[in-house]
Amino acid sequence: MKNVKMMAVAAATFAALSTGAAQAEQFYGFSNMSVNYLDWTAKAEERSNGGYGGAKEDFVYLEIEGGAGYSWGDVYGFVDLENPENINKSERDFSGNPVTDSFRIAAKGSIAANIGSSNWNVYSHLYSLTVAGEGFFDQNLVVGVSYDVFTDSGFWIKPFLGVHYENQTFAGSGFNGYMAGWVLGYNFELGGQKFMVTNWHETEFAREDQFRGNGTQYTLKSTGQNGAVSLWWNATQELTFGLQYRYADHKLGTAAYHDAAIFTAKYNF
Template sequence: MKNVKTLALAVAAAATMTATTVQAEQYYGFANVSVNYLDWSGGTEDRSRDIQNGFAAKSDFVYIEFEGGAGYDWGDVYGFIDFENPNNLNWGEDQDDPSKQFRIAAKGTVAVNIGESNWNYYGQIYSLTDSSGFYEQNIVLGVSYDINTDFGLWVKPFVGAHILNNPGNAGFNGGMAGWVLGYNFKLGGQDFMVTNWNEIEFARDDHARGFCTSDTCTGPGDIGWQNTNGDSTGINGAVALWWNATKDFTLGIQYRYADQKLGTAAYQNAAIFSAKYNF
């Protein structure tokens, strides 16, 4: 029940934040719902299967995402919640292939202005829960910086301390640095946008660098996960091209990438095909 309580607390915190921003001056805001299909490359599936040695390889999946964000005179907020493999909604039941389990992934970020500068106090939380009861949370506390241009490019780099919480590990786990960026442009009279989010974990704790290598390994906390076979640094991110076909409808294709992350001590990549309805 710990993961369920955490999700409830996150929802309550988001509701509280929304209520407190009603009287703030709002500069922008957006919200959408999307249907997405993530297609892992064949090489990624092979590398994951070989390295995990009996632990289920990665599988392609569909997910439904609710996403939103807003900018205020005090800072900005962003968040999403994904429902992965929604056709396998069987909470608490075992799956023959764990990669096909129903999962909930959620992320929230907040940046609070530091005076009149472009610097911000920054925080983010990412939480993953699956139908077997496994959960993992990643919290980052640090600073960020706003870069805005007159030609459509914006960049928000950040750096902070990284705190990890899952059944096998809990506590300080080095640091995380990264950025989100976007570039809006027109082509043939159509509106397009390129986006990129990237996270780099560094100086990870030895206990958080183990990936599954044993035939009997079924998840964090098992003996196979005690081996420190991963690097102290990991990379996670995606590059996307979005076509705003209409005010209400957006199509996108993303290149998803990760290295020494997502349960595999190797490079991984996928294509994501998305269709969004904008509120």
């Protein structure tokens, strides 16, 4: 019932924001669909599969992504379908054994509403992961403030800081410390081609003991890191290709540093 109420409130809030956005001046907007392949490094697989956390395996995922900036603020979101080839499998394993090729849905939505005419915003994002094969879910809500920095050189950055609330299958729900991070980008041209470098980063700190277990003898530290550095080549107006370096430390269920490469092909609408 509690989750139903939360979903109803979120839906009502989204509807209200959508109505307001339709009436506001729009400065930019984008949407795309991509095919991605995530390749864990050998060290990441060795650490995760060797007892530091849940087993990890390379996987394909499909992503729908979009965002827009308005006179009142900006919105962003994505939905990932991981291991889509297994979307119709109904097997569920509650034995505690890892199901590395299980169909998973990961989704995130964020909103930043301007505070007056300043560059400060009221900021919030919600991230959700559902793992079909293990009957597992994890929801992370962050509420706080963010700040917008744009330059004429093509560089921009949006840092944020907020309180962190988590709702998870095994750990339960409650306050889980704080989260700080940023999203940044730099647009440039080289050899007549258009490129962009981006980085998103999250640091969780002062995490509660309640959420630091990962089902192994190891415990996640009270501080964890999570993010990716990406190089994008805008080959045409419709096609973008990317190479991403994905990293995490005492996050994603593994009590150690682990990383991966992501190869991406996007179609821009």
